[in-house]
Amino acid sequence: MEWLQFWKLYQQEILLQSGHHFMLSLWALSLAVVAGVALGILLAKVQGLATPVLLVLGMIQTLPSLALLGFLLPFLGLGIVPALVALFLYALLPIVRNTYTGIVGIAPPIIEAALAMGMPPAKRLWQVELPLAAPVIFGGIRTAAVINVGVATLCALIAAGGLGEFIFRGIALNNAAMIWSGAVPAALMALAFDLVLGVLEKFARTIFKAFLLSLCGVAIGFTLWKLTPSLAAKTPKIGMDAEFKSRADGWQALKKHYSLGEFQAVELDAGLMYQALAQDQVELIGGYSTDGRIAAYNLQVLEDDKHFFPPYEACPLVSRKTLAKFPDLNSVFERIAGKIPDSVMQRLNYEVDKLQHNPREVAQRFLAGLQLNTQIVREGKPDLVIGGKKFTEQYILAEIFKCLIENYTPYTVGLKGGLGGTQIAFEALLHGEIDLYPEYIGTGLLVLLNTPPEVYQPILHQRQQVSRLVADQCLQRFDLVWLPALGFSNSYAVMMKKDRAKALKISKISDLIKYPKN
C-alpha cells in the first residue's frame, strides 16, 4: 500500500523517467543494430576477422558497467552521449555475434546454389543471407534490448537520467518504495522489449528488411533530434549523488536556505563527481568535505556561511556493554580526541585514494606524528571487533582505532571493514557482530534516530545541542555511547574548482547568488 501511494505521488516523474529510459534504450539499441549487423556481415565475409573482433567485444562486455562509464568520462563527459556510447557498446556483442553466426551457419548448399545461379554479392546478402540469418539476428537483438534496459539504469549515475534515478535515490535513502518505482517499470520495460521482439522474431524473415530500415530511421531520427545543440542559455550545472539530491537536508533545502537562482541539478555517482568537476563537466558539486580528491583536484570548498549543513562530526560509536567490558577504551580514545581536523583527514584520504598508500601505514604514520606508540600489531583471536563502512575514510579510521587500542591496552582488535552502508554498519553494531565503528553525528540524528523534522529543525545548526540530543537518544534507545569527537566533520559541502572560484570571487555558498549564466 505504501508503494501504491508513493507511485501515485510520483506518477508524473515515473512516467517521465520511463519515457526517457525507453528512449535511451531504444536509441542505443537502434544504433547498435545498425552498426552490429554491418559489423557482423563484415566478420562473416572477411576471413580471420571474427575471432579477434569478437574477443575485443567480449572483453568490453565483461567490463563492469560503472567502470566503463568512468572510463568514458574524460572523453565524452556526462549526460546522454557517454550513456549512449556505453549502452551501444554493451548491445554490440550479442548483435554482432548472432549476425556472424547466423550468416556463417546458413547451410552450404543454399549458398552454393545462390552462387551457381549467378547472384551478385549484394543481392545474395539482401535476398538470401540476411533473411535466412534473420531469426538468429533477432535473438541477438532481443538479448541486447534486455541488457540495454538493465544497464540504462546505471546511466543515472552519469547524469543521463532514466529510471535509475529512483533506484539509486531509493538505495541512498533506504526507501524501498522508491527503489521499486524505478525497478518495476524497468523490469516491465525489459519484458515488453523481449515480448515485442519475440513476436517480431516469428516473422523475422519477411519483416527483416523493413525492421532494419526502420531502426536505421530511429537511429538517425533520435540522433538529429537530440544532439542538435539547443540555442537556449545553459544554466550552470551542479553535480551530486542520489542521496544529496533527494534528502531532506539536501540540495532542494540548501537552494531554498540560500535563495539560490537557477542551477541544473545533475545526478552523479559519488565516486565520479570529483573527476567530473575537475574536467569541467559540471561547474559545482555537492560532495563530502573530507574527501581526498578535494586536494588532489585542487578544489575549493565553499564556506557554509549561513550554517545550512548540520554538524557531521565523526566519533567512535560503541555499545555501553562493550565499554563496560573494556573500560580502558575511554582513556584510549581521549588520546586522539580532536586531533584529526578536516585538513588532516583530507590529507589521509588523499594519501590512500590518490597516492595509493596502504590504510594501515597511513594510520600508523599519523599516530606516530602525534608521538603515540605504533609498534604493536596483534594478530589472532580478537577481543573486540571494529567495523567500518565502505569508503576510504572509514577504512583509515578503523586502522587508527586498532593501532591505538593494541598499543595502549592488552586487547587484540579484529577489523570488519567495507560494510555496505549506514544501516548495515548500525545493525551489525546492535547485534554485536562489531563492537565499535566510526559514525557521524548528523547521520546519527537523521538516519539512526530518524528524528522528525519538527524536533531537529530548530536546533539543526547548533552543534552542541545536536550532539547532546544524539548522545542522549542513542543511549536511551539503543544503549550506544558516542565517544569523544575526532575533530573533523565530514559534512556535505558545495565545492568548485579553485581557479574558477578565484576568478569569480566566490568563497561562500551565499556568493553563488551572483553566479554567472553561461
Added chain:
Amino acid sequence: MNIVFEAVSKRLGGTLVLHDFSLSIASGEKIALMGLSGSGKTTALKLINGLLQADTGQITLEGRPLASYPIYRLRHQIGYVIQQVGLFPHFTVRQNIAVVPRLAGWRKPQIDARLAELLGLLRLDEALLDRFPHQLSGGQAQRVGIARALAVDPPVLLLDEPFAALDPIYKAEIWAEFLELPALRHKTILLVSHDATESATFAQKIAFLHEGKLVQIDSPLNILLQPKHPTIERFFNPHRLEVAMHFVKLANLVPWLLPTEAAPSTQKLVFGGEHTFAQAWRKAEESRATLLCIEHLPNAQPFFTTTTQLWNAFEAYWQSQKVAFATH
C-alpha cells in the same frame, strides 16, 4: 557450348584433388564423371561454373578462357543441380524457379509463361507454386531444383548426383522421366554420379577419375567390358548384371528372370549359349541357378544386332559366371 579442360590442376585444403586433368566435351554431348569419393568429380564441375578456380591449366568455353567471361552472367547459362537441391527455404516454389530469370532481367509475363512451361515439363502440380520448400516431398523438391536449373533454358547443365537422396524406386522413376525430357537433347550435360546404371543409361561417354586423374574415358559398354584400371573393374563389378539389364532394355529386348526352385539367389544366375527355352531351363535347374530370359522384340536395334552378340560380349567378360539364355 563446348567445354575443354586443359591440364587443369586444383589443390583444396592441401590435397591435390585434380591433377593434370584434360577433358574435351563437345557441344550437346552428355558425359558422366565417375569415380570413388574424393576422386575430383565435383571439383571438376565446380571449376566450370566458377565456384572454384583452377590453380594451373585452363578451362575454355567455346574456345574462350573461362576467366574472360563475366562470371555472374555466365552462370545464368550454366544450370546446376546438386544432391541437396539447395532451394531457398524462405522463397516459394515460384520464387525459387524465378530466381535466374529475374537476375537475367526477364519481365513478369515472360517468367509466368516459362513457369507454366516448366511445370508441364517436370509434371509439377500448379498448386505447388505457392508452397515453401519444407512443404515439398523429396522428389518434388528435386524436380523444382531441376526446373530452377532449366529456367532460362541454359545450354549447359551440370548435375551433381541429382537424385542420390531419393529412394531407389522413386529414383528410377524420376530418372526415367528426366531422360525423356526433350529439353535436354541439345544441351551439353555433365553428370557426376556413383551409380553405374544411371551413368551408363544417360551418358554417351563415361569419364572415370581416380585420385584426381582421368584414367579412362570411353563409351559405357567399353568401360564395362574393357576397364583400364583395377578401380574401374572393382567399381562396376557389383553392378554388372544391373548394367547389362539396362543395355538389354536399351536394345529393346525384354528381360525376365526365372529362378529355379533350388536357386539360392539371383546373383549366381544364368548360363549361356543360344538354346531353346526348355534346354536352358533344364541347365538352370541342374546348376541350381536362375534363368535369365530375353525376349527379342521385332523392332529391336541400338547396341546389339543380335542377342548372340550381346551374350558373347557378356561371356567374354564374365567368365567366372555362367550365363543362361533362351529365346522364344
